[in-house]
Amino acid sequence: MTADGTQSRDMDNFQAHRREVLLEVTDLVKHFSGKRGALFNREDDRVRAVDGVSFAVRLGETLGLVGESGCGKSTLCRAALQLTKPTSGSVRFEGREIAGLSRRAMRPLRSEMQMVFQDPYASLNPRKRIGQIIGYPLKLQGTASDGELRRRVQELLERVGLSPEHYDRYPHEFSGGQRQRIGIARALAVNPKLIVADEPVSALDVSIRAQIVNLLADLQEELGLTYVFVAHDIGVVRHVSDRIAVMHEGRIVEEGPADQVCERPADAYTKKLLAAVPIPDPREARARRQTIGSA
């Protein structure tokens, strides 16, 4: 199984280990109270969405976070970025503790960490022009003049494969793939170091999915970005990630180099997840069904 490609990737991983840690999450917990009313709110009623999760993301690498719906991966991202207040645990960004920081204290850090969302239809304001949508985070910073702002937005549009002429258009004039490019341009506007992409390609058509995956890879190389790539599709996650963390019922059940997790999974749940992924090859799919059937 260990082709040359895997060898060099393992070397890459070795190199990555010596790089600086950008985001470090330790024992992160996010519980939601199950029933209303403080008096009867017992420990047992709580939904343990994130139940003691630790991981680290190094500068310039991609950590893939994979798991099925309800496993807590989106809540984990939101809690790590302080978009929802963690119940307990630590989140360090560039070595600095950010868990529990006030909104005000978080504000200057917001431009360092951005999100790209799943649904390119729901995540763009339909009443705003593309230029306003992408320029808004910059405007909040209040440093650029109107002319500079326009230039910067047009530069971003080109960078994500759109045209500067799209500046005055509205979201409904764009296809799903183009909208996801707009969402990426908005995330890039403030020059973030970390991008958390929550299912960025799962709403897109197959032929468009590869375009967006490749765009994210190009941007990472050009801009030295660090990614947390969240998805339920382990095939896509493996393609983009240096390391993969598999999440199940609020915990990370396995973490390791992407190829190792996919080719030599250690955890029972990871094995189950991999066995369920359809293989787009009729002969191999049939052979696998027979081995599973006879096992």
Add this chain to the structure above:
Amino acid sequence: MSTEPLLSMRDLRVGFVSEAGLVQAVDGVSFDLAAGEVLAIVGESGAGKSVTAQTIVGLTRSANTRIEGSVRLRGAELVGASDDELGKVRGAEVGMVFQDPMTSFNPVYRLGAQIVEAIRAHRDDVSKREGHERAIELLDSVGIPNASRRVDDYPHEFSGGMRQRAMIAMALALDPDVLIADEPTTALDVTVQAQILALLERLNQERGLATILITHDLGVVAEVADRVLVMYAGRVVEQGTLEEIFYDPQHPYTWGLLGSLTRIDRPRPERLPQIGGAPPSLLNLPQGCSFRPRCPHEFDRCAELPGLDQRLADAPGHCDRCWLDPERKRALRVVDDQIGLESPA
């Protein structure tokens, strides 16, 4: 298995009148479906695959729809049939399963009651009590544990996978011959998807159910289909057996779809092969081949629309819409030792 196909579609065309003009959503689709067979219709959003399937049972009928061509179920024409006649076919002879089982059930009625209603709409001789018993049997047969208790649950009390099983149970309630499954596993987790696919396969074998499976996922196709139609911008661009489509694909769009898949059973490529550009607007199709603007192998002749023809002497039934020479195709479609579409220049 009789020689006459169970379902036969000939040159189906479906157009929608819009303010901007006629949108030709389906442009000349033909196929035959035999009992026990699984036909997959593959394509991206807007390719016309759902419209094709929905038109079989008249779900696309409206004042602004233009439907031409023929759809015959055991010889009986459905395109010109009255709404009453179609109503008898729908549910009873052709069952349907949709992508989102949450929106397919009425949230304020118990699941069992909805299945009973579906049965009694066609069979007034079935009492409510009998219908209820039948609903329990059906839920049990699709693998819902404690069916006799769960039959009285509301849709929201079921998980996504269980709801999809219930949807399949309801589609099977009147023992149809044909099942139309429109993206039945797209909203589900992979582990649940595998269970639903296994269930559909079992039903095919046990009941001889003919299935039209609509999906954008070639992985799902590889697991269950016998034959495949690949649709692009309202037309079938390639059709053939499962093996033909995966191992000897003739249309560059099919190469692109196969090439852009991520495979966990192979070493990953440095870069994910992609198809450049985006599908065309149905209001403004390019002249000739619709895939032409995205195709790296495009040449002069592509300005003329290729027919859906058999181009390989030894493969009857394997048809495609591409002018390229089949021998040349075998060389052109190999990118990095795999079938794929060359990156656009």
